[in-house]
Amino acid sequence: MSLPATIRVLLTEDVAADAELEVRELKRAGLRVAHRIADTEQSFTAALRDFVPDVILSDFSMPNFDGMSALALARELSPETPFIFVSGTIGEEYAIRALKNGATDYVLKTNLVRLPAAVERALADSRQRQRLARLSRIRDIASAVNSALVRQRERGALFQEFCQIAVARGGFVLARMVELDRSGQARVAASTEKDPAVFQAMVDAYNRDPEHADTLLAQSLRRGQMLIANDMANDARVTNRTALTRDGNYSLALLPIEVSQRVVAVVTLRAREPDFFDQEEVGLLREMVSNISFALELMEKQEEVNYLALYDSLTGLPNRTLFHDRLTQAIQAQAARGDKGRLGLLLVDLERFKQINDAFGQSVGDSVLKAMAERLRSTAGDINRVGRLGSNLYAVMVPGIANAEEVARGIEQAAVLAAPFEVEGREVRVAGKTGIAVWPDDGATADELLRNAEAALKRAKETGERYLFYAPQINARVSEQVDMEHRLRKALEQGELFAHYQPKVDMASKAVIGVEALMRWKGPDGGLVSPAKFVPVLEQTGLIFEAGQQMVTAAARVYRQWLEKGLKAPRIAVNVSVLQLRSRSFVEDMLKALDGASGEASGVDLEVTESLLMSDIDESIRKLRALRDAGLRIALDDFGTGYSSLAYLSRLPLDALKIDRSFVHGMTEHADGTSIVTAIISLAQALRLKVIAEGVETDPQWQLLRLLRCDQAQGYLFSPPVPAEKLETLL
Structure with missing residues (x-):
């Protein structure tokens, strides 16, 4: 083995x-030498650390620091460094003792x-011993890695253990x-670095x-070649060699x-010793x-x-087993939440699918199946909620729903089969039937729900319905709900929602000083549909946004018309x-x-319920302050039925409180009711x-309300909600 180009000698x-x-x-x-002299324990220890000698030459007997003490320190701090005594006083007995304690050799000063x-x-x-030690360590690594290969079944864990x-x-x-x-994208799968982000x-x-x-990493990944740099300090291929050698890295293997x-991965190993990776080690x-x-x-x-x-x-979706x-896990999670969800x-089930295969070939059929899987996965938002259970049978679970109507609404809105599939330059239209079961009403386990x-699904195929629920009563209810949704959408598009107005009367003068606009809608028979039926549907479908806009616009228009007719127009409140x-x-x-219209000129006020405000009070x-600053007045509706904090109540930008009808009805019958109204x-x-x-x-x-000094009253004692034209006679 070759010697270092320059031998670092500690004397x-x-x-x-x-x-x-x-x-x-x-x-x-003929040896090239760089040397340092140490004659005390402190300077010797510092030289071992900073100078890192290749060989130590030591006198045996010195007044301040003897050679045996130096030998003991060297064996402790740098055991691989050769230690040679060079002395004029060492005898044969001391020489044998020194060699037994770890000295490499001794030379008399009279025979330099x-x-x-x-x-x-x-x-x-020393180099041969280090080489054998390195080979032993690499064999030890190989043995430990082989043991890990037997134990580990996941590549990430294997990489980290390696x-x-x-x-x-x-x-x-x-x-x-x-x-x-x-x-072809690379990532750091495992590392012993404290901060892998550096790399x-x-x-x-x-x-x-x-x-x-x-x-070098890029070359190894790209070409699949083993790359060795045994002198990183001077190897131009190592782009960050200065920083690496400063941190004690002198040899590199990829x-x-x-x-x-x-190529699936590249291992990077760095060693402190130069020329670490020789042929046998590689x-x-x-x-x-x-x-x-x-x-x-x-x-x-x-x-x-x-x-x-x-x-x-074919589709990448979970099969029936998975x-x-x-589904079992989802049911358990839903049950563990303990809510009413x-x-x-x-x-x-895709209908007449065999005809698609017969007409266009199996490749087109397979493409349709994959496209259908992707539509369902996109609709569900999570691949774990979708599965392919048979050749043309798919399953979708919808957790966390409030009721069966929510499922039906999702089917209507998603309309997965409404659009044709574009396959190999042609449009392929597919029809389907859907069977629905709801946990826990239709089954407590995955097996029961699937069955x-x-x-x-079988009943839907027999009857020709697009989808059917397992429970017959749900089908009737959902059918009515879906029908109402369609009619409400059409009503909004055609402006068929309208308002009736109920007056608010001044308690002292009995004059009409305000009105409340109440949303109305006529059914197919021409009769009014109860707001308790259609308003929740508007909210569930999101149609309430458009309906609410129409009501505010209608109120502002009616107020303006009353003014144009010369009437003393009262302000109109909209919920x-x-x-x-x-x-x-x-x-x-x-x-x-x-x-x-804007400000006071709009003539519109807003009524918000107490419980509604408490959901996000700040x-x-x-929002209400911004509208009040714009000239709208704000009333708190149904006061006393929610959970208002008095501290929040004082912060709300309000103009009026409305006592809920339940308190008004009870106040003439029970003393407690009167006390509550008095307190409000x-x-x-x-x-x-x-x-x-x-x-x-x-x-x-x-x-009684007059005696309690209530400001205004509203109710059937004065007038039911009536069309704007009929209310004009009271103005």
Whole structure:
């Protein structure tokens, strides 16, 4: 083995002339030498750490620091460094003792001609021992890695354990595994670095331009070649060599791992010693990498077997086995939440699919099946909620629903089969039937739900319905609901929703000083549909946004018409739904709906319920304040039925409180009811708010409210909600 180009010699000597003679003798023999002298324990220890000598030459007897103490320190701090005694006083007995304690050799100062040969021999022996130790460590790594290959069944865990073994048993400064996926993108799969992000920039550079990245990593990934740099400090291929050698990295190996002739990863190993990776060591590392490649190939084959056992090979969706497991998990999760939520299971069967295969060929049929799978996956939002249970049978689970109507609404809105499939330049239209079962009503387990959804699907095929629920009563209810949704959409498009107006009367003068606009809609028979039936549908479908806009616009228009007729037009209050108030654009939507009017001139007020405000009080305050600043007045509806904090109530930008009708009805019958109404009126007056009593239907109620100094009243005692034209007679 070759010696270092320059031998770093540490001389433990108290006589400078003797040290100079030893250095001169080494140079006279043709050796290049860099030396440092130490004559105390402190300077000797510092030199071992900072100078890192290749060989130590030490006097045996010195006044301040003896050679045996130096030998003990060297064996403790730098056990691999050869230690030669150079002394004029050492006897045979002491020489034997020194050799037993770890000295490499001894040379008498009277015979320095032996010194160069002794140094060369000591360095050669040391290098051979280090080489054998390195080979032993690499064999130890290979043995530990082979053991890991038997235990580990997941590549990420295997990569991480390999890196830990390489550093802990192999003595490498660093071990890293960079993985290459099938798309050609690299990522750090495992590393012993404290912060892998330091290396991430190099990986990112490769991913941006794999063909032209010029780092050693890029070359190894691209070509699948093992690359060795045994002198990193002077190897121009190592782009960051200055920083690496400063941190104690002098040798580098990049070992590609291949599976089925494709590079899947590259191992990076860094060592402190220069010339670490010789031919024999590289051979052992190559054999170890080959074993890892074989293990990864087995893992890939096992993964493929597992995939085929749980996934549909054509569409990539979970098959019946996996979907059943996912459905069971979803049911357990829904039950564990303990709420009243439900879970819907849909089975979708494509009709006359054999005709598509016969007419266009199996490849077109397969493309349709894959396109259908993608539509369902996109609609469900999660592949774990979709499965392919048969040749043309799909399953979709919908967790966290409130009721069966929500499932039907989702089917109507998704309209998965409404659009044709574009396949190989042609349009292919497919029809389908859907059977639906709902947990827990139609079954407590996955097996029961699947069985009942299949029964519903069978009935849908027999009756020709697009979809049917397992429970017959749900079908009737859902059918009515869906029909109402369609008619409401049409009503909104054609402006068929309208308002009736109920007056608010001043308690002192009985004059009409305000009205409330109440949404109305006529059914197919021409009769009015109860708001309790259609308003919830508007909210569930999101149609309430448009309906609310239309009501505000209508109120502003009616107010303007009354003014144009010379009537003393009262302000018109419009109810706001929870969905409207939660909308980010609520303020802008309301101002836009005023149809050009603004401020006091719009004549429109808003009524919001107490419980609605409490859901996001700070945001509600901000929005209502903006509208109040624009001239609209705000009333708090149904006061006393929610959970208002008085602290929040004082912050709300309100003009009036409305006493809920339940309190008004009970106040003439129970003393407690009277006390509640009295307290509400007192609270409103303390906050300088007007008080409006709702649902006043009898004269005793009217008289008692007058005595309690309520400001306004509203109810059938004065007038039911009526069309705007009829209300004009009261103005």
